[in-house]
Amino acid sequence: xxxxxxxxxxxxxxxxxxxxxxxxxxxxxxxxxxxxxxxxxxxxxxxxxxxxxxxxxxxxxxxxxxxxxxxxxxxxxxxxxxxxxxxxxxxxxxxxxxxxxxxxxxxxxxxxxxxxxxxxxxxxxxxxxxxxxxxxxxxxxxxxxxxxxxxxxxxxxxxxxxxxxxxxxxxxxxxxxxxxxxxxxxxxxxxxxxxxxxxxxxxxxxxxxxxxxxxxxxxxxxxxxxxxxxxxxxxxxxxxxxxxxxxxxxxxxxxxxxxxxxxxxxxxxxxxxxxxxxxxxxxxxxxxxxxxxxxxxxxxxxxxxxxxxxxxxxxx
Numbered sequence: 181x182x183x184x185x186x187x188x189x190x191x192x193x194x195x196x197x198x199x200x201x202x203x204x205x206x207x208x209x210x211x212x213x214x215x216x217x218x219x220x221x222x223x224x225x226x227x228x229x230x231x232x233x234x235x236x237x238x239x240x241x242x243x244x245x246x247x248x249x250x251x252x253x254x255x256x257x258x259x260x261x262x263x264x265x266x267x268x269x270x271x272x273x274x275x276x277x278x279x280x281x282x283x284x285x286x287x288x289x290x291x292x293x294x295x296x297x298x299x300x301x302x303x304x305x306x307x308x309x310x311x312x313x314x315x316x317x318x319x320x321x322x323x324x325x326x327x328x329x330x331x332x333x334x335x336x337x338x339x340x341x342x343x344x345x346x347x348x349x350x351x352x353x354x355x356x357x358x359x360x361x362x363x364x365x366x367x368x369x370x371x372x373x374x375x376x377x378x379x380x381x382x383x384x385x386x387x388x389x390x391x392x393x394x395x396x397x398x399x400x401x402x403x404x405x406x407x408x409x410x411x412x413x414x415x416x417x418x419x420x421x422x423x424x425x426x427x428x429x430x431x432x433x434x435x436x437x438x439x440x441x442x443x444x445x446x447x448x449x450x451x452x453x454x455x456x457x458x459x460x461x462x463x464x465x466x467x468x469x470x471x472x473x474x475x476x477x478x479x480x481x482x483x484x485x486x487x488x489x490x491x492x493x494x495x496x
């Protein structure tokens with residue numbers, strides 16, 4: 181008998197001798213026992229979960245509340261470095277109130293008197309020194325009688341004032357009143373009138389025989405120039421331009437009987453030259469008044485009604 185045949189016989193014998201009913205019952209019992217163990221283990225785990233206490237947060241790790249009030253230095257980096265690139269404005273500055281004159285300026289102002297203001301370009305102020313009895317015409321940024329600096333000229337019609345500065349001190353000087361210094365009268369000897377002398381006396385006054393040469397007495401000129409504020413208000417001097425070029429100054433609003441009328445000037449005359457020098461600034465226009473005091477002969481070139489005119493002043 182070969183090996184293959186023997187193995188088949190053993191297999192048939194094993195199957196015939198095996199008790200299948202008992203084996204099936206044993207397998208069912210094992211499965212049932214396994215399921216019971218699994219169910220018990222699951223129930224135990226569920227019971228353990230139900231009995232464990234809930235997990236609570238550790239209060240000791242909670243963040244401490246911050247003090248909302250913090251010093252300004254904390255945010256200093258934001259303002260100094262401009263982290264947000266914002267446009268920062270300048271710190272507000274309180275309006276500076278006028279202060280009373282201090283130091284050496286106060287006594288200097290006490291001896292000054294503002295007698296007039298010229299509101300042109302440049303602005304001019306007529307100041308009188310009571311101590312030295314000197315009168316001068318000063319522009320802005322010019323020293324007054326070798327003392328304080330004339331910083332500003334402002335105001336209109338009886339409200340004129342000037343700002344004087346000396347070092348760190350400054351003070352305003354307002355327009356003086358119309359009171360004039362009292363001059364003691366000079367005694368005059370009364371004598372009989374001589375007709376021959378009368379003709380000489382009349383001829384010595386301001387006059388012109390040909391409309392070109394004008395003769396003036398130095399005493400009369402000095403009298404007019406000593407009252408400079410009134411003299412400045414007896415006419416208006418305005419810059420004159422032609423084709424965009426400065427051609428001189430126009431004189432207007434001449435008061436009747438004023439020095440300007442005695443000089444033969446008329447309204448709308450255009451002053452172009454004085455002693456051959458072009459008039460291209462108010463200072464040069466007013467230099468005519470200074471020359472009247474110091475010079476003996478002055479030549480004035482002007483334009484009147486479109487025509488050129490020359491006037492010569494003889495002062496004796």
